[in-house]
Amino acid sequence: MTIPNSDSPLRVGVAGLGTVGAALARLLLTRSNELRAEGARLLMLTAVSARDASKDRGFDMSELTFHANADDLARDPEVDVVVELIGGDDGPAKTLVETALQEGKPVITANKALLAAHGLQLASAAERSNVPLLFEAAVAGGIPAIRALRDAVPGQKVTRVSGILNGTCNYILTRMEREGIAFDDVLTDAQRLGYAEADPTFDVDGFDTAHKLALLTSLAFGTEIEASDMYIEGIRAITPDDMEAARELGYRIKLLGVAQATETGIEQRVHPTMLPLESTLAQINGVLNAVAIDTDLLGEIVLSGPGAGGDATAASVIADLQDLARGLVPKPLRLPRGDLRPYQRARMRSHEGGYYVRLSVVDKPGAFAAIAQRMAEHGISLQSIVQRRKPTDTGPHTHQPVIIITHETMEQAVREAMDGIMTDGHVDATPQIIRIER
Amino acid sequence: MTIPNSDSPLRVGVAGLGTVGAALARLLLTRSNELRAEGARLLMLTAVSARDASKDRGFDMSELTFHANADDLARDPEVDVVVELIGGDDGPAKTLVETALQEGKPVITANKALLAAHGLQLASAAERSNVPLLFEAAVAGGIPAIRALRDAVPGQKVTRVSGILNGTCNYILTRMEREGIAFDDVLTDAQRLGYAEADPTFDVDGFDTAHKLALLTSLAFGTEIEASDMYIEGIRAITPDDMEAARELGYRIKLLGVAQATETGIEQRVHPTMLPLESTLAQINGVLNAVAIDTDLLGEIVLSGPGAGGDATAASVIADLQDLARGLVPKPLRLPRGDLRPYQRARMRSHEGGYYVRLSVVDKPGAFAAIAQRMAEHGISLQSIVQRRKPTDTGPHTHQPVIIITHETMEQAVREAMDGIMTDGHVDATPQIIRIER
Numbered sequence: 001m002t003i004p005n006s007d008s009p010l011r012v013g014v015a016g017l018g019t020v021g022a023a024l025a026r027l028l029l030t031r032s033n034e035l036r037a038e039g040a041r042l043l044m045l046t047a048v049s050a051r052d053a054s055k056d057r058g059f060d061m062s063e064l065t066f067h068a069n070a071d072d073l074a075r076d077p078e079v080d081v082v083v084e085l086i087g088g089d090d091g092p093a094k095t096l097v098e099t100a101l102q103e104g105k106p107v108i109t110a111n112k113a114l115l116a117a118h119g120l121q122l123a124s125a126a127e128r129s130n131v132p133l134l135f136e137a138a139v140a141g142g143i144p145a146i147r148a149l150r151d152a153v154p155g156q157k158v159t160r161v162s163g164i165l166n167g168t169c170n171y172i173l174t175r176m177e178r179e180g181i182a183f184d185d186v187l188t189d190a191q192r193l194g195y196a197e198a199d200p201t202f203d204v205d206g207f208d209t210a211h212k213l214a215l216l217t218s219l220a221f222g223t224e225i226e227a228s229d230m231y232i233e234g235i236r237a238i239t240p241d242d243m244e245a246a247r248e249l250g251y252r253i254k255l256l257g258v259a260q261a262t263e264t265g266i267e268q269r270v271h272p273t274m275l276p277l278e279s280t281l282a283q284i285n286g287v288l289n290a291v292a293i294d295t296d297l298l299g300e301i302v303l304s305g306p307g308a309g310g311d312a313t314a315a316s317v318i319a320d321l322q323d324l325a326r327g328l329v330p331k332p333l334r335l336p337r338g339d340l341r342p343y344q345r346a347r348m349r350s351h352e353g354g355y356y357v358r359l360s361v362v363d364k365p366g367a368f369a370a371i372a373q374r375m376a377e378h379g380i381s382l383q384s385i386v387q388r389r390k391p392t393d394t395g396p397h398t399h400q401p402v403i404i405i406t407h408e409t410m411e412q413a414v415r416e417a418m419d420g421i422m423t424d425g426h427v428d429a430t431p432q433i434i435r436i437e438r
Numbered sequence: 439m440t441i442p443n444s445d446s447p448l449r450v451g452v453a454g455l456g457t458v459g460a461a462l463a464r465l466l467l468t469r470s471n472e473l474r475a476e477g478a479r480l481l482m483l484t485a486v487s488a489r490d491a492s493k494d495r496g497f498d499m500s501e502l503t504f505h506a507n508a509d510d511l512a513r514d515p516e517v518d519v520v521v522e523l524i525g526g527d528d529g530p531a532k533t534l535v536e537t538a539l540q541e542g543k544p545v546i547t548a549n550k551a552l553l554a555a556h557g558l559q560l561a562s563a564a565e566r567s568n569v570p571l572l573f574e575a576a577v578a579g580g581i582p583a584i585r586a587l588r589d590a591v592p593g594q595k596v597t598r599v600s601g602i603l604n605g606t607c608n609y610i611l612t613r614m615e616r617e618g619i620a621f622d623d624v625l626t627d628a629q630r631l632g633y634a635e636a637d638p639t640f641d642v643d644g645f646d647t648a649h650k651l652a653l654l655t656s657l658a659f660g661t662e663i664e665a666s667d668m669y670i671e672g673i674r675a676i677t678p679d680d681m682e683a684a685r686e687l688g689y690r691i692k693l694l695g696v697a698q699a700t701e702t703g704i705e706q707r708v709h710p711t712m713l714p715l716e717s718t719l720a721q722i723n724g725v726l727n728a729v730a731i732d733t734d735l736l737g738e739i740v741l742s743g744p745g746a747g748g749d750a751t752a753a754s755v756i757a758d759l760q761d762l763a764r765g766l767v768p769k770p771l772r773l774p775r776g777d778l779r780p781y782q783r784a785r786m787r788s789h790e791g792g793y794y795v796r797l798s799v800v801d802k803p804g805a806f807a808a809i810a811q812r813m814a815e816h817g818i819s820l821q822s823i824v825q826r827r828k829p830t831d832t833g834p835h836t837h838q839p840v841i842i843i844t845h846e847t848m849e850q851a852v853r854e855a856m857d858g859i860m861t862d863g864h865v866d867a868t869p870q871i872i873r874i875e876r
Contacts (some may be wrong), residue, residue, distance in 0.1 A: 027735070035593030038769050142736040144590040151589075152582040152757045155473030280742055283721045297465070297753040298580040301743030304718055306736060315735040319590045328766070331476050 009044035010325045011078055015070040015096055016085030017050040020110060020137070022057040023310030024083065024317055029059050035318060040325035043318075049073040074100040081106045081324055083317055089113035101125040101133065108320045110137035110313060116211035116227035119218070120340070123332040133332040134320035139212045140165060142312030143305040144319065145291040149219040150334050156295035158220040162258040162437075165212040167287035167307040168196050168203040169235050169255040173272075174285045177243050177252065183236055195287065205234035206255065206270040213257030216291065217268055217343070220259060222335050226343035230268035238272055242358060242432060245403050246274055249384075251356075252282040256437060265344035267351060273437040274356050280304075349412040354383070354436035357404040357414070359421065360429040361387075367426040371402065374420040378413040380406050399428050405436070447482035448763045449516055453508040453534055454523030455488040458548060458575070460495040461748030462521065462755050467497050473756060478763035481756075487511040512538040519544045519762055521755055527551035539563040539571065546758045548575035548751060554649035554665035557656070558778075561770040571770040572758035577650045578603060580750030581743040582757065583729040587657040588772050594733035596658040600696040600875075603650040605725035605745040606634050606641040607673050607693040611710075612723045615681050615690065621674055633725065643672035644693065644708040651695030654729065655706055655781070658697060660773050664781035668706035676710055680796060680870060683841050684712055687822075689794075690720040694875060703782035705789060711875040712794050718742075787850040792821070792874035795842040795852070797859070798867040799825075805864040809840070812858040816851040818844050837866050843874070 012028060014021050027035065028045040036042050047065040049072070067073040070092050074082050082100035084107060086093040093114050100107045101122065109115065115122070115135055126133035136146045140163065149161070164170050168190065175186045187204065190196035202208050214227035235255050246253050251274035260267045275282040280302045284290040289307025294300045306312035323330070333340060361367050368387075375382060383405040406414065418431045450466060452459050465473065466483040474480050485503040487510070505511040508530050512520050520538035522545060524531040531552050538545045539560065547553065553560070553573055564571035574584045578601065587599070602608050606628065613624045625642065628634035640646050652665035673693050684691050689712035698705045713720040718740045722728040727745025732738045744750035761768070771778060799805050806825075813820060821843040844852065856869045 031593065034595075037592045038773055039767075143739055144586055147585075147590060148582055151761070152585060153753075154475045154760060155469065155756060156753060157472075278721065278723070280718070280721050283716065283718050285716070295753070297749040299744050299747075299750065301581055301741065303739065303741050305739030309737075311735040312737065315591075315594060315733070318593060322592060323589070329477075335476055 009042040010321070011044050011046040011080040012083060012321065013047040013049070013073045013076060013079035013081070014045065014083045014085065015049040015073050016087065017048060017057055018085065019310040020313045020317070021050070021085040022059065024085070024314040025057070026059045027311070027314055027318065035322070037322040037326055040322060043321050043325055046078045047073050047076050070096040071099045074103055074105065079105065081108065081321065084109040084111055087111055087113070089117040094118060097122055098125060101129050101131060104129045104131055106131045106133070106324050108134045108137075108317055110135065110317065112138040112208070112211040112215060116214045116225060119215065119225040119333070120337065124337045126332050127337055130329070132324060132329050134323065134330070135215070136320050137313045137316035139215055140289040140291050141305070141307040141309060142315050143289060143291060143303050143307070144316070145216070145303050146219065147319070148293060148301070148303060149216065150330060153293060153295050153298070154334065156297045158261070158293065158295050160258065160260045160294040161216045161220040161291065162256050162281070163213070163216065163291040164254055164281060164284050164289050165209045165257050165291070165307070166203050166255060167289060168200065169209070170284065170289070171195050171287050172204065173235060173238070173253055173255065176238065176240065177247070180240055180243065182240055183238060204236060206232040209255060209257045209270045213259060213268060213270060216257070217259035217266060218333050218340065220293065221261065221266055222339070222341060223266065223343045224340045225333070226268070226345070229343070229345050231271065231348045233271035235272055237432065239432070241401065242434065245356070245358065249274075249356075249405065250277050251275060251436070252277055253434065254281060254284070256281070258437070262346040262350070264350060265346035267346040267348070269348060269351070272434050274434050275437055279438065349410075349415065351411040351435070352408055354408055355406045355414050356434040356436055357406070357418070358432040359402045359404070359427050360399045361402045362399050362426055362428050368402070370424050370426055371421055374417045374424065375404070375406070377420075378417040380409045380413050380417055383407050447480040448759070449482050449484040449518040450521060450759065451485040451487070451511045451514060451517035451519070452483065452521045452523065453487040453511050454525065455486060455495055456523065457748040458751045458755070459488070459523040460497065462523070462752035463495070464497045465749070465752055465756065473760070475760040475764055478760060481759050481763055484516045485511050485514050508534040509537045512541055512543065517543065519546065519759065522547040522549055525549055525551070527555040532556060535560055536563060539567050539569060542567045542569055544569045544571070544762050546572045546575075546755055548573065548755065550576040550646070550649040550653060554652045554663060557653065557663040557771070558775065562775045564770050565775055568767070570762060570767050572761065572768070573653070574758050575751045575754035577653055578727040578729050579743070579745040579747060580753050581727060581729060581741050581745070582754070583654070583741055584657065585757070586731060586739070586741060587654065588768060591731060591733050591736070592772065594735045596699070596731065596733050598696065598698045598732040599654045599658040599729065600694050600719070601651070601654065601729040602692055602719060602722050602727050603647045603695050603729070603745070604641050604693060605727060606638070607647070608722065608727070609633050609725045610642065611673060611676065611691055611693065614676065614678065615685070618678055618681065620678055621676060642674055644670040647693060647695045647708045651697060651706060651708060654695070655697040655704060656771050656778065658731065659699065659704055660777070660779060661704065661781045662778045663771070664706070664783070667781070667783050669709065669786045671709035673710055675870065677870070679839065680872065683794070683796065687712075687843065688715050689713060689874070690715055691872065692719060692722070694719070696875070700784040700788070702788060703784035705784040705786070707786060707789070710872050712872050713875055717876065787848075787853065789849040789873070790846055792846055793844045793852050794872040794874055795844070795856070796870040797840045797842070797865050798837045799840045800837050800864055800866050806840070808862050808864055809859055812855045812862065813842070813844070816855040818847045818851050818855055821845050
């Protein structure tokens, strides 16, 4: 990277003019003076790229170069830095970023899918060209979480990083809890309101959270990005019964991404959790996101705020642009590519924690005792075990709901106890298991 | 400042070896390799200063230069950067910082009292010498709040910054709420446990919060630091009755520092508030701190974590040291001293918000009606008005507790209504007024 001349503007090319891209372009065009950080170069939008040149996006494109092909934007001599907001873990987004880095141009991206899949390779490419590859906007929208891990905790021993990283899931869970309605019904409504995609798999099955978590893990632990080798469980199986039990027990159900150092490696896991109502993360409702960072020196710090939205996400892109305009050249993943340690996965079966288990127990003598016996023989100590049928529900039944809360135990023991209970024939449905987090 | 040679260590001198200073020295001595940020100079502790050279502080001072006079540490040619942890808004701390800046050495300080009183003058001195003056540790201990305001939100329009900034107050309020005991009793216990000073005025009367708020205000709004011209009210007047009413009404009482842009200027205010139980700040309990930043682009982001403690505060000093070791030279108050606008105070009497009012009403016919009439004639619309005597309390009474919650109104109207109610002779004690915050 050539030494920036602090008098010349930093010329910005934006590829992808969806909600975030259009918000970013509007901000760069309408408040460039305010956005000029102290002692930094002016940010000047010079070029954009999108599928459709003619669509009205609420800003004047007449003074900008329009590139039908995003790669041409990367090669445009009037573009100093490329902002990739196309999306997708491959295809045009990947080609654009690669081209820009080859051209020796800094890249800013909000594309967690791309980074989760190809982040190591792209970080190497950035290093070879000695240009920054920044991605504050890729995780938790407007929250400065990447920056906190990169700048505020180096040298501390991070023990755990966790977060509510997907606004769609958090919105659905919040509505399920408040309105007592089923997942499918909230999902349909969320799709109608634009809070969920037509194909919601990516969000509700936990993959988007997994991509973001993989980036946080790498920054927090100095390890290679590994998004495919982790435990992932979405929120489809959560029922109104679970919501009701959670409320009665003093918990709130949240989809968390958690990366935790253990003796055998790093647990990277995405799954619904029972959070104590008094915890900070339990208060993060609706489309908000939050990231919690635990270190040996700080204990826990929590950053919360908007996880999505055009302006909020654009604000994170702008913070990265301001870093570039100040001449900062941070390493993409904090450490040089060659210093990142391989990711060593800790298996879920050795995960230790408390468990919520909801069983549909066949109503015959001895079932309760047999279940308690199975838990005991796997060394699982119970905090509570209750039959939860509602007082109003007085009719005849073939099965009863039973809710078990365990003390801290090992996942393998819980799984084996459940296998035993199923084999014994005392339950008529797969047990619902939700991990209790602090 | 001379261009740093990235191969040479950055030599650190620490003045003041209390809890934070000793923790910092231990960390610099025992994990200097881990604390070396990527691409940055090594941090090397070379000199310390304290009142007592011989006290055992848990680290080996034999390789360090000890300065009985802190000013000598600033002049030590083997010290490149001075860390001021002496404390106090004047005296040796101020002299040390001035001497270091005159010597052209960067300064890092955790001293909010000093910065609140003399921050503008010291920022000017730092600018004249073109060296950084950093103070992440001065506000909210280990939480990267200064950094967020400095690096993550420039160019956005900050509308409000608020926070739980004093761990002692938050600890006392949390215990009052949980245990139902009076302020004085918790204070005595907190003093015994070391959570409150022998002279608690500085904390419990809001002055420490005010100092920290003044720094946040300057960074957030680009204004001159003004810590003396603000509304300050501490927590001594909060009673168990208020705690009980808050719980019943769905609030939690917190001491907040709030800086808010209004049409007539900036409201800087420190006072107890009623926070809705479901707000993020309401969950920050015990000695934890939190800072909320509202901007036009982000909405609200909240950062929470440890507000004090040796290691946590030392971690913030280290983050500043790492910035220096990377060669960063941020302006102390984000903008150059000359670009800071004068602080224009908005008066509390024009503050708009909801109010909690607790009255001790003399028990005679017409009192209730007269009070409602006074509120009405000042245009105050009531959300609720209830007599709160406990069902168990059946004896004869000369007065009754009455709790009023107002809709949004102007402070002047509330004050005038209270004056009227007192003049009417319907109350036998000064009304308790607590502002409702969102």
